[in-house]
Structures are given as C-alpha cells and as structure tokens.
Amino acid sequence: MLLKDWQLAFEAFLLEEDPNANPTLSESLISGPTLDVGTGLAIYHNAYKARLLDVLRNDFPTSLHWLGDEEFDRLAMAYIYRYPSAHFSLRWLGKGFEGFVREHLVPEQSAPLAELIALEWAFTLAFDAPAAEPLTIEAMAALAPEEWPELRVRAVPSMQRLECRFNSLSLWRSVKEEAQFPESAPIEIPQICLIWRNQLICSYRSLDSAEASALMGILNGGWNFAELCAELAVTYGEGAPLQAVTWLKQWIQDGLLERLQR
Numbered sequence: 001m002l003l004k005d006w007q008l009a010f011e012a013f014l015l016e017e018d019p020n021a022n023p024t025l026s027e028s029l030i031s032g033p034t035l036d037v038g039t040g041l042a043i044y045h046n047a048y049k050a051r052l053l054d055v056l057r058n059d060f061p062t063s064l065h066w067l068g069d070e071e072f073d074r075l076a077m078a079y080i081y082r083y084p085s086a087h088f089s090l091r092w093l094g095k096g097f098e099g100f101v102r103e104h105l106v107p108e109q110s111a112p113l114a115e116l117i118a119l120e121w122a123f124t125l126a127f128d129a130p131a132a133e134p135l136t137i138e139a140m141a142a143l144a145p146e147e148w149p150e151l152r153v154r155a156v157p158s159m160q161r162l163e164c165r166f167n168s169l170s171l172w173r174s175v176k177e178e179a180q181f182p183e184s185a186p187i188e189i190p191q192i193c194l195i196w197r198n199q200l201i202c203s204y205r206s207l208d209s210a211e212a213s214a215l216m217g218i219l220n221g222g223w224n225f226a227e228l229c230a231e232l233a234v235t236y237g238e239g240a241p242l243q244a245v246t247w248l249k250q251w252i253q254d255g256l257l258e259r260l261q262r
Contacts, residue, residue, distance in 0.1 A: 017081060029041070049077065049080070051090075052076075052080050052085065052090070052093060053073055053076055053077070053080075055090045055093050055094070056072075056076045056079075056080075056093065056094055056097065057072070057076075059093070059094045059097075059120065059121070059124055060072075060094065060097065060117055060120045060121075061120070061175055062116055062119075062120055062171055062172045062175045062176075063113065063116055063117055063120060065175050065181060066113070066116065066171065066181070066184070067113075075101070075104070076097075078100075078104060079096070079097055079100045079101075079104075080093075082100060082104075083096050083100060091128065094117075094121060094124070095121070097117050097121070098114045098117045098118045098121060099114075101113055101114045101117060102114045111165070111166070112166040112168070112184045112186075115162075115164060115165065115166050115168050116166070116168045116171055116172070116184075118162060119162055119164070119168045119169070119172055119193070119195075120172065122160035122162050122193075122195045123160075123195055123202050123204075125158075125160055126158040126159070126160050126195045126196050126197045126202050127158075127197055127202050129156075129157040129158035129197060130157045130158075131157075132156035132157055132158065132255075132258055133258060134156050134198070134252070134255040134256065134257060134258055135153065135252045135257045135258060135259050136252065137249065137252055137253065139259070140248075140249075140252060148225050148226075149224065149225055149226035150224050150225070150226070151224055151225040151259070152218070152222065152223075152224045152225075152259075152260040153218060153219075153257040153258065153259055153260055154219060154257070154258050154259075154260045155196075155219050155256060155257065155258075156196060156197075156255065156256060156257065156258055158196045158197040159194060159195070159196040159256055160194070160195040160196065161192065161193070161194055161195075161216075162192075162193045162195065163190050163191070163192055163193075164187070164190060164191040164192075164193050164206075165186060165187065165190045166184055166185065166186050166187060167182065167184065167185050167186075167187055168184075169191065169193060169204070169206065170182050171184060189209075191206045191207075192206065192207045192208075192209070192212035193205070193206050193207075194206075194207060194256070196254070196255065196256055198254070198255035199255075203254065203255075205254065210235070211247055214228060214231070214232065214244070214247055215247070215251065215256075217231055225244065225248070228244050228248075229241050229244045232244055
C-alpha cells in the first residue's frame with residue numbers, strides 16, 4: 001500500500017463510527033509485544049473522537065451545562081459524524097454546530113439551544129479576532145469642529161452582533177458566575193447583544209432597539225456623524241446631537257469603534 005493510500009485509509013477509519021478497521025488497513029500494520037493491531041487502532045479511534053468532544057465541550061460550556069454530559073456528547077458526536085472536521089485547526093470545529101442543531105432538532109427544541117450556541121460561538125470569534133486600534137476619547141477631543149460632520153467609523157474586527165429572543169445571556173452569565181442556572185425562556189422584546197474583545201478581555205452589552213438602530217446605521221448604513229444626527233432628529237428633535245454624542249461616547253469607551261479614514 002502506498003503511503004498516501006495508507007494515510008487516506010487511516011483517516012477514513014478515524015472518521016467512521018465503527019471502531020473496527022477495514023482488513024486492508026489492519027493487514028498493513030504489525031502487532032507489538034504487548035499490543036495487538038485491533039486494540040491499538042481502537043485506542044486511536046477513541047482518542048480522536050474524545051479530543052473532538054473535548055474541543056466542543058470547551059467551546060460550548062453553557063450548552064454542556066444545560067444539556068448534561070450524556071445528552072451533549074450524543075448531540076456533539078452526531079454533529080461530528082455529520083460534519084467531520086475539515087480544517088487543519090480544531091479552532092473551527094464548532095463553526096457549524098448552530099446550523100446542525102437547527103436542522104437536527106425540531107424548532108421547539110432547536111431555537112433556544114441554537115441561539116445559546118450562537119452566543120457562545122460569538123465569544124469565541126471575538127476572542128480570536130485580529131487586534132484593533134479603537135478610537136479613544138482623547139482622539140475624539142482632538143478633532144477640529146469641521147471634522148465632526150464627516151466623521152465616519154467602523155466596528156473593531158472582534159465585534160459580534162446577535163439578536164437574542166431567549167434569555168440566553170442569563171444562561172451564559174449563570175454558568176460564568178457559577179450562579180443558579182435559570183430555566184430557558186423566550187423574552188418579550190428581543191435583545192441586541194454586542195460581544196467584542198478589548199485587549200485580552202471579552203465584553204458584552206445589550207442594546208435597546210433605538211441604540212441598536214443608531215449603531216447599525218453608522219456601521220452598516222455608512223452614516224457620518226451629521227447623518228446620524230439627522231436620523232435621530234426624527235425621534236429626538238433638537239436633542240438629537242446630544243443623544244448622538246452620548247451614544248458615540250459610550251461606544252468609544254467600550255472600545256467598539258475604529259475611525260474610518262477617507
């Protein structure tokens with residue numbers, strides 16, 4: 001057997017649910033003095049799956065806490081068999097977990113769990129995102145008056161936005177704080193949750209609909225500061241500039257924004 005063919009056969013063996021290797025692979029190996037071929041291959045087979053489970057357990061600790069060890073492992077293994085790891089780094093193993101849960105479970109079961117998985121994955125993405133140079137209050141104070149109307153900003157690379165229709169944040173926070181785990185429940189008004197990394201610390205904050213719309217306007221709509229004030233004037237009238245400055249200051253203090261140069 002050529003080396004390439006042997007490697008492909010060994011890979012196929014690791015990805016199969018059946019821990020018994022095909023005869024061609026088994027016959028290409030030699031038993032040791034204390035370990036036969038079948039036992040040795042079974043050890044590799046089990047160790048590979050155990051490592052993948054460990055990765056998902058570490059990436060989704062709140063989902064693990066909610067489901068319990070056995071139920072989580074069953075769901076995770078079903079995911080691994082349906083979508084085998086295809087990236088050289090296990091960092092990306094959980095990328096499709098949310099989508100798998102939505103297709104694997106009925107909507108009544110999948111909706112709250114998938115949202116929680118998406119929340120946990122957002123923290124992973126935020127933590128691993130490229131470094132940024134967020135705007136500072138000092139930099140804003142140094143702007144000349146004529147620069148303010150055309151001021152444009154963009155989100156730092158780590159910012160993740162998630163609309164929560166369930167109390168996923170409460171579930172996540174309870175595990176993080178080792179507090180009593182609440183029942184999963186829908187919330188009356190969906191929350192817009194921002195997750196980002198400031199230096200080496202991941203942060204999160206919920207936004208009401210007005211603040212979320214304003215932030216998405218400057219990030220996705222490309223509004224400059226003058227356009228932000230004009231949009232807010234519909235609701236806040238003469239108080240629009242003050243509201244715009246108040247929110248902008250908060251976003252900058254949170255480390256959410258970089259200046260977008262022309």
